[in-house]
Amino acid sequence: MTTAAEMLQSEFCSFADVIHAHATERPGAGAIVAPGKRLTFAELDSYADRIAVGLQQHGVQSGDCVAICGLNGWAYAALWVGILRAGGCVAPLAQSSTPEALVLMLADSAATLFFADANIASEMDLPDTVTHVSLDSDAAFGAWLPEEGVSPDPVAIDPEQGFNIIYSSGTTGTPKGIVHSHQMRWRQVTAFGGAIFTPDSSAILSTPLYSNTTLVTFLPCIGNGGKAVLMQKFKTREFLELSEREKVTTAMLVPVQYKRLMEEPDFDSFDLSAYQVKFCTSAPFAAELKADILKRWPGGLVEFYGMTEGGGSCALRAHEFPDKLHTVGQPMPGHEILLIDEEGKPVPQGEVGEIVGRSGTMMKGYKNRPEQTRETEWYDEAGNRFIRTGDVGRFDEDGFLTLMDRRKDMIISGGFNIYPSDLEAVVAEHPEVEEVAVIGVPSEDWGESPVGVVVGPSDAEAVRNWTNEKLGKTQRLAAVHIVDELPRSAIGKVLKRELRDRLKLG
Known part of the structure; x- marks a missing residue:
């Protein structure tokens, strides 16, 4: 049998297969640490088999999409491996999306199985073609799982077939689905192996498992035999306590999380000596904050763009x-x-x-x-x-x-991508709004925050409240400003840079 180490030296291998190899060679080694439950590689592998069998019994074929929407947890992690083992393509959806956007993403992906927290599914008008499986409890998820000891039918994986679809956030129209191949993800797994992730590694992940920010650490970590420590929600003290207790070696964080950690009064009292390297991506990262991290937090610091x-x-x-x-x-x-x-x-x-x-x-x-x-x-x-x-x-x-x-006007707030055109379409539906532009403005807490600039209404706060009721949590407007007219170029394009400059001055 090919060893995990040999697989990781190859040009291509199925991700689910390398997880099975780790489980065979190191069955008792920790793979997932999640709220309320820990999984060894043997347990992760067993759950992946049961999930794959369940998917095949449902009729999932190689290349079919299976959707997930919920908080980070052991079941979410196991679903990634199980869907891939069945030959499926993972469609992780943002729980902060509106119910309407989630329905559109399900339709675009053609998923017929939807693993989601019950409170999310209950607000959606799910079509009859989609079966919902609850992730709210071990019992609910366990009721769907086939019995222990089952084995799925083997599936050959084409390197160019879809590994996952990552959807942009959206409120109107269908969000764009970015398709990554198995070959692409395998290259990421092997590129981070050896020097960064080994079987002795432990990575803490406090951003959602639907985000590529998380996946570029999660997949290489467990793919190279390391342990992934999952948080459902980011809290500074819990993050630091987990880092100390689990002897975390690696973290992937967005700048706003680093800022809050460095502002934590007891930060310097925690033992973070196991850290070897920390990652950051997804938003502007202030040089002063980088310098503070280098001074006070053991291990290297790598920013990715x-x-x-x-x-x-x-x-x-x-x-x-x-x-x-x-x-x-x-x-x-x-x-x-x-x-x-x-x-x-x-x-x-x-x-x-x-x-x-x-x-x-x-x-x-x-x-x-x-x-x-x-x-x-x-x-x-x-x-x-x-x-x-x-x-x-x-x-x-x-x-x-x-x-x-x-050049693109995308706003990055707290590590989440927000597309102004989505928000503008919602604001434009307000009966008093004649024109609208949404721009990103600097925010100490979030890096950037979306702000609306409108022509027509008399009550800016009323427009903001009306709009935010129709938006996902991460998309909500921080403020609305009323102007007599929007600045435009000679060809009629709204000059958003000028709007930003006005707000800075005013």
């Missing part, structure tokens, strides 16, 4: 380059990043341009959206495919990338 769509990514090893904390680092090994001008031509070193990148970790495309997939692609003269980020940056003389602005 990239997109859920993949393409080119940068990494800043802050502990090695303390004079580059204002940057997002250099392109990672095997990643190529270029800056292009408005005409799609590469710019010289030192000049500002839109960031495009390519690597072995790139999305297959947006599900059911070939035109939008093409819009996010750029090809060089040799025909190589790059992913456009919509961000603007500049490389310094040492090859470190500094982000200058975000």
Whole structure:
């Protein structure tokens, strides 16, 4: 039998197979630590088998999507492995989405099984074609599971078939589904193996399992035989207590979480000596905060810059380059990043341009959206495919990338992606609103917060309250400002940069 170590040296292997190999070689080793329950690799593997059998009994075929929506927990983690073992494609959905958006995502993914907390499913108008399985308790989930000791029919995995679909947040229309292949995810698992994740590793995860931010740590950690410590909700003291008790070696956090941890009065009283490295991504990361973390928190600090769509990514090893904390680092090994001008031509070193990148970790495309997939692609003269980020940056003389602005108007709040067009569509439905623009403004607590600027109404707070009742929790407007008119360019485009400048001044 091929060992886990041999699998991890291969160009491709099924993720579910390597979990089985770890379970065979180290059955009693810890795999998952979740609220109320711990799983060894043998237990995780057994649950994965039972889940896969249940899916096959339901009629799930290779390539079919299975949806999950709920808080982090042992069952959520086991579902990832079980769905993949059955040959399915995981569609993890954000529990902060509106019921209407969740129904649209289920329809787009064509999932016929929906594992979700009961309070989420109860608010949805689920079609008859979708079967809901509750994740609210071990008993509820256990009632669906086949008996222990069953084995699923073996399924051959094509490296290019869908591993997961990550949906953008959305309130109107169908959110975009980013499809990642098995090959892409396997490359992430092996890229982080050895130097970062080993069987002795322990990673704490306090962001949701539907987020790519979480998955780029969760999958490589358990894929390399490490232990994943899951939190349902981020709380500073609980995070620190878990880190000390579980001897955590790695964490993936967004900047707002780092900020709150460093502000925790008792932070320095916890034993965090087991930490080897900490990761950060998903939002602007202040240089001052990085410096404070380096001073007070053992282990290295690495900031990643990239997109859920993949393409080119940068990494800043802050502990090695303390004079580059204002940057997002250099392109990672095997990643190529270029800056292009408005005409799609590469710019010289030192000049500002839109960031495009390519690597072995790139999305297959947006599900059911070939035109939008093409819009996010750029090809060089040799025909190589790059992913456009919509961000603007500049490389310094040492090859470190500094982000200058975000050409796309996406707002990143608390590590969550918020698309202004989704919010604008909701605000525009208000009977008194004539025009609307939503922009991101700096927030000490969240990094950025969405703010609406409207023409027409007389009561800004009434518009904000009306809108927020129709939005997901992470999308809600922090404020609404009333103006006489929106600034526009000669061709009628709203000048959002000018709106941001006005708010800063006013």
